[in-house]
Amino acid sequence: MVEQISAHALRALWRARDEVAVFDAREEGPYARAHPFFAVSLPFSEVEVRAYDLAPRLSAKIVVYDDGEGFAEQAARRFSSLGYSDVALLEGGLSAYQKVGELFRDVNVVSKAFGELVESIRHTPSLSAREVEGLIRAGADAVVLDARRFEEYHTMSIPNAVSVPGAELALRVFDIAPSPNTLVIVNCAGRTRSIIGTQSLIDAAIPNRVAALRNGTIGWTLDGLALDRGQTRRFPPLGKEQHERALAGTRARAARLGVATLDAEAYEAALATRDRRTLYLLDVRSPEEYAAGHAPGFRSAPGGQLVQATDEWVAVRGAKIILYDDLEARALSTASWLTQLGWETAVLSPQAAAATERGASPRRRPPIVAAPGATISPEELVSGRDNFTIVDLSRGPVYRASHIAGAYWAALAHLERDLATLPRDKRIALVSPDGETALDNLARAQIVAARGAVALAGGTQAFGALTSENARWLSEPDDSYKRPYEGVDNSQDAMQAYIDWELQLVAQLANDGVANFHVVR
The missing domain is CATH 3.40.250.10 (Rhodanese-like domain)
Incomplete structure (x- = not known):
């Protein structure tokens, strides 16, 4: 029987800064609606794929929970099968936790709450969208630095903005704004990266005046201002003198923080x-x-x-x-x-380790050895297409963007239920982007598939031709949270609600009392 831990005991571990990882075994949609502060979204169906990266030490304490659906027990079994030796269920699940601790909504809440706390303590300067638009229109001596990932910037951006992802700001600012008289404005989609980016430059003691674009591209849109699309402006090459100035500022700040x-x-x-x-x-x-x-x-x-x-x-x-x-x-x-x-x-130290490895991130998970007959090649699936019903286990947004023509989408959390709605005269071919999630969940499909089930070797990335048309949903997708600050099709009500939510995070953080943050002035 799996050990259980009470909500009180879990919160005591957080306060004591003891090692513990807490995983929400539900899909991201329910997780984003309500979860404990330090909980991490890890649906039980993805444990094998993501666990080693998120919790690399097998003897670390692992706590899993759900809201009574039975997912936590399945997640616990999967963690144990991977070799984790200290796995526990949160006693009473989410409903029991709610009696002693705050429940937070949205995703990446720890970082977002921290950003709001930084602004409240450091009084991070900001400018409204109208003020920044006026500066741009007047041709003022100012630069707008977009602290998001380049892909987000490319989708939509503030006019004249340059892509400078957050960690690059203190390194690149002297090349972009060589004059100390240039106003530096930092933006993101909402608030967090604008605040942290602005404060990073202030803490690095650059001579320029720095301000965040208040509420980012959301604030810009809510004020009725037009965003650019498809921009590709990036920071220039790094100069030697500028690098030395950046090092001086960031080293001094890091030294003060120990x-x-x-x-x-x-x-x-x-x-x-x-x-x-x-x-x-x-x-x-x-x-x-x-x-x-x-x-x-x-x-x-x-x-x-x-x-x-x-x-x-x-x-x-x-x-x-x-x-x-x-x-x-x-x-x-x-x-x-x-x-x-x-x-x-x-x-x-850069001198302490040579950059000798190439390619993707290292993973400790051993290669999956499929049982004979458990997989099918892309060529076999194409030639025998009429004998298979293809079921895609990608995240909902991934499936919507590209999938094998004719493939159905199934909710991983409810795979058995969804598969039971399909005709029983064909074999099931499970597919996922890299093939691993399909193989990890093949045994679940084989239980309910009347003619048997196989997994596509190499996943949809090895299949070739994909389409975004004629999506076929076996159930309502609730596996992904639609972020109101990404993309260009968000409603104004959703964007305003998101900003309003961020602004109350400091109060909720204080009421919860487990954060252990320390914002240094």
Whole structure:
């Protein structure tokens, strides 16, 4: 029988900064409607794919919960089958937790609440959309730096804005705004990355006046102003003098916060503790730089996104984080924020490890060995198409954007229920983007498929021709939360509600009382 932990005991672990990872075993939709503060979304059907990255130490304490659906028990079994030795269920699930702690909505709440706390304590300066639009129209000596991922910037952006993802700001600002008289305006889609980006530049002691675009592209849209589409402006090449200035500012800030820079000997000593202390190795440079070469064992986690959405990379509270950046300033800036977010964070000296690995992030999960007959190749699926019903297990938005023609979408959380609605005269072919999620959940399909089920080897990425037309939904998709700050088709009511929600996070954070944040003035 799986151990249980009470909500009171769990909150005591958080307050004591002990190691614990808490996973919501439901889909992202229900998670985004209500969850404990430090809970991380990990649907039970994705445990095998994502667990090792989110919780790399097998002896770390793992807590899983749901809201009475039975998903937590399935998640616990999957964690145990992967070798995790300290797995517990949250006693009474979400309803029991609600009696002793706050429930938060939305995603990446820890980072968003922290951003609001930073603004309230540091009085981070900001300008309204109308004020910034007036400056742009007047040709003022000002630059607008977009702190989001380039893909978000490319979708829609403030006129004249330049893409400078968050961790790059303190490194690149002197090349973009060489005059100390230039006003630097930082924007994102909503509030968090604008606040953190602006404060990063202020904390790096740049001579320019800096301000956030209040409420980002949402505020711009709500004020009836037009956004650009498809822009590609990026920061210029880094100058040597500008790099030295960036290092001076970020090093001084990191030193005041007690961020250590590890030489080779200190790094090896940290690695030697990995069986006793969870350790995350994260490369905060751009994904392109990471793919070209990175230090062994490090995962790609671009710095601005790491601060904005820490729970997408790091789940074990109380763990230690080591950051890598061959230019150092991005790691120092990121570490300064993670330290204030409550993580023990250090920076690996660029001289301490060579960037010798190439390609994707390392994963500890061993290759999946499929049983004979469990998979089908793309060529076999094409030639025998009439004998199969194809069922896509991608996230809803991924399926909507591209899927195999004629494929149905099924909710992973309710796979057995959805498959039972299909005709029983054909075999089921499960597909997912890389094939792993399909293979992980094949046994569930085989139980209910009258003619049997197989998984597509290599996934839809190996299949070839995909379409966005004629989506076929076996049930209402609730596996993904539609973020009101991404894309260009959000309603004004949803955007305004999102801003209103962010503005009340500081009060909810104070009422909950488990954060352990420390914003340094």
